Amino acid sequence: MSLIEELAKNASKAAKQLAILSTEQKNTVLKALAAALRAQSEEILKANQQDLDAAKQNQLSAAMVDRLTLTTQRIDDMAVGVEQIAQLPDPVGTTRELGRQPSGILVRKMRVPLGVICMIYEARPNVTADAGALCFKSGNGVILRGGKEALNSSLAIAKVMHQVLNQFGLPEELITVVPDPDRALLLELMQQKDDIDLIIPRGGEGLIEFVTNNSAIPVIQHFKGVCHLYVDADADLDIAMPLLLNGKTQRTGVCNALECLLVHRDIAGAFLPQVSAALEGAQVKINACEKAANYFNTVKVLSDDEFGEEYLDLEIAIAVVDDFNGALAHIDRFGSHHTEVICTKNQKTAALFQQCVDASVVMVNASSRFSDGGQLGLGAEIGIATTKLHAYGPMGLESLTTEKYLVEGEGQIRE
């Protein structure tokens, strides 16, 4: 058996032990894990320093080095994250009744873990702790394959996790960091469909495409976030402006940032001069349709085909639409099924927008930046799905489970 086959088989075997632990047992382990992360932060920082030294030698970008860097504070943040996961309600074992059937059998559904989750992600050591804790709480074994630049840090964090698992008589194989960053092993990992139930890639579009095209295991896909704010004719402009600025400028490199503003033509004359002043003040680069462009001093005019860009920067696209249906059509064409926002005082328009827009999160009068597991009340998220199978949108603990049917009878047979 190859290293990868063995590692997948062991994870699958270990996961069966975890699936039947009580919520209390799982929470006790998680709290001990948080304490151990804090207690052993020095060892983790030492391993992190090795990764940082290599990063310097390999001239990694400042942004990558920032994501890679651990500090006592960041390790404490990880521990707080693990404690928060311990506080969250446990979906595993919860049941709902489908009712007694004409035959007399009672039918229920019970939430159960998926089995083994494989996370494929870039060089972010904190994901190792987050994903490990989320998968543990939801009763799943996890195989973590992070970016090679963070391998020493990830292995050090995993070592702490293994000590805690050992302390509670649980198998280390519940949380496995792939120790070898070889790409051939990654490809082999994606073929272990008998032992791994789901792959969640976190990273750029290229990584998602690579995993999707090479995996024999179902993949949760998160392609991109081209999020729109539609300012309706009935919008309250005192609300619209903060939504626009917060969505575009609070943090630009994230998938729930705004990339496009749509304005109803009846309100364009009132709103766009304000937008021009505010966005120019915030040094946002403007790309606009011909009608909208008139309101801006410095602007690149976009043709109809040039919308749909994910800028991930202080840059935005702006279009004037003729009416509500024009906004829907624009979003339908250029949206990425991530997050779409309407600003309106008209409740009927708001409800219709929420019904018609095909996106995983549809908001009324709130910033697109709330589209994140923590802000939506999931506590923590393991990823965001922009495809609809199994999960759609931010994924918390419940998305890491499935439901089986439970049937109880008194000897009923089928006629």
Added chain:
Amino acid sequence: MSLIEELAKNASKAAKQLAILSTEQKNTVLKALAAALRAQSEEILKANQQDLDAAKQNQLSAAMVDRLTLTTQRIDDMAVGVEQIAQLPDPVGTTRELGRQPSGILVRKMRVPLGVICMIYEARPNVTADAGALCFKSGNGVILRGGKEALNSSLAIAKVMHQVLNQFGLPEELITVVPDPDRALLLELMQQKDDIDLIIPRGGEGLIEFVTNNSAIPVIQHFKGVCHLYVDADADLDIAMPLLLNGKTQRTGVCNALECLLVHRDIAGAFLPQVSAALEGAQVKINACEKAANYFNTVKVLSDDEFGEEYLDLEIAIAVVDDFNGALAHIDRFGSHHTEVICTKNQKTAALFQQCVDASVVMVNASSRFSDGGQLGLGAEIGIATTKLHAYGPMGLESLTTEKYLVEGEGQIRE
């Protein structure tokens, strides 16, 4: 654009119109469809006769010809099925609240259709009507690619559906029968991932493997049904015997038939002589472990590795297990994640069995033959998933939908 690309694009476009129809509108269409199937049964029977003539020429097996054959009664059954789907609750548009968050935003989830479902199935004309109606009710466009032997029948049924859709001003492309059975087109169909959201193959293991290996679109997999009945030491044998006979003999060629009986060793001496008499009376061929074999006159002795067979016939495997854990280990090794049954009077053992057994349907004191959408209260089923992603077990209308997040605020922005 090729035929297949065009057909997938049109289905996707049409599905957007369907997604926002009210439940009442959809039910009205379904009732009209049932009436039209009855009114035009002669035309459907005429097309079916063409398929039957070809089947005779091509010397299809009696079982295939039976599945292919339509009669006035069978068309009426289809119409009744469509009417039942009209009666079922509509999952689309239902919401559940996740609560108001610390930021003040209100978070809900709303069920929405998946988009376009592609059904790939064998020569069963009735699936054309069933799947068409289920997908319609759940707000999804559907592309039906059935076995070529039933193509004329399927096209005739689709023609009736299209007339009804036209009558209500709805696009015909909501329900599309692929008019050409060419295998190259099937392969092309499975690549239309931008327009098709889910593929559901219905048929033998070979078909499922073929689709899984060639599809760029997520596939709901239903591999096989190796269902066990475990008769516990605390079983009521007056219940166990009917469960065994009903599970094994009521219908043998189906995935929810029993394929293996496990008996606790403490009760083997009392139960297996009864089993021997009953199964020999029912002409069931016996395969058994060494311990169990002693109780049977004619028996093939199985080694430890030879269990796990899906007989789909009057044939069964029987093993004596040392205890509850022995039964779990056997099911874990040889089960197919379909349906598993325990017979016991001990409620604690029953609950532990339901918790620990990793199968989509876990039953206590009820026949495995109840593992079917109709019997479980789903009304109708579009398939059974033995993998856990998106759906697990019999799939009804809810399994053809997903949930999006709805957020409402009063201008909240993220700090």
